[in-house]
Amino acid sequence: MYKKKYVSVYSDCKTGFFSKLLFFIGIFFLIFYGLEITFSLFDIHSSTRGTILAFAILFLGLSFLLYFISSQFAKLANIAKEIESEEISENSSGSQE
Numbered sequence: 001m002y003k004k005k006y007v008s009v010y011s012d013c014k015t016g017f018f019s020k021l022l023f024f025i026g027i028f029f030l031i032f033y034g035l036e037i038t039f040s041l042f043d044i045h046s047s048t049r050g051t052i053l054a055f056a057i058l059f060l061g062l063s064f065l066l067y068f069i070s071s072q073f074a075k076l077a078n079i080a081k082e083i084e085s086e087e088i089s090e091n092s093s094g095s096q097e
Contacts, residue, residue: 015073019066026059 033052036044044052 011073013073015066015070019063019070021063022059022066023063026056026063029053029056029059 029052033049033056035041036049036052
């Protein structure tokens, strides 16, 4: 049987964590690519170097995409907090009358 799963508006679904993780992996690949091109530390074929650069670009692009999604979740949480505070203030002012 299928269970319904509710996700809170305050949860960012770990997009912030994964954006940072992918960013650091992308930077690592980019630094490794730069060192390999400059100093030829490991005798790597040029097609493999291109693959390393492609993965660096891919990880950096995905990290920026996840950062954007994370910031949208943060904005959604702020909107939900404002709505809740307005409802609380309306309920408290309505009960005093």
